[in-house]
Amino acid sequence: MLKKSIFSFLILLLTSTQLLAQKSFLERLKPDETNFQYAGSIGFLSAGAGYHFFKEKTALSFHIGYVPESLGGELTIFAVKFQYKPFTIKLNDKFIIHPFNPVIFPSYTLGQNFDFKFEKPKYREGYYFWSSALRxxxxxxSEIKMFNNPTSKIKAISLYAEANTNDLYAISWFQNRTSTPFYEIFKLGYGVKVYF
Structure with a gap:
């Protein structure tokens, strides 16, 4: 299937540092990190690549996620994350913890039942004020980072967990806050990051 082929190609591209190192222009496009995530609002599984700014205090990363047909319908999800790491706890020379990393990101879902706008012939204007595809x-x-040998191409590896909610969940909770617990609007994801 075309979506699976595109997903496989992007995974290969994101993880292949040899491919990016062939030309100087491509060398500049080489990401500072790649990551692989389970759940967390951007697919059952997702992969991404990111760039660091301000001495690794902030990161901008691009992700593609996939939900298989067997888990409720085949979906492909794109996301662009902006993350801020205000605090660092150094445990020793090998380990540091980033205990609280705020993140904001839009996501766009591809699929037959998802559109940027609801079709006007079917629904009067303003009936649905949100997009079914864009969140x-x-x-x-939180992230725990383990540093590698300084001479290695991989500088560090980290494990992280991330909870997030979206605009539609937050509005739904606000309108039904007496019957819906606040924690139910959050989705949790787990992942691993590789730093170059």
């Missing part, structure tokens, strides 16, 4: 997420995560 804006707000959340936070």
């Amino acid at each position: 804006l997420h707000l959340g936070a995560g």
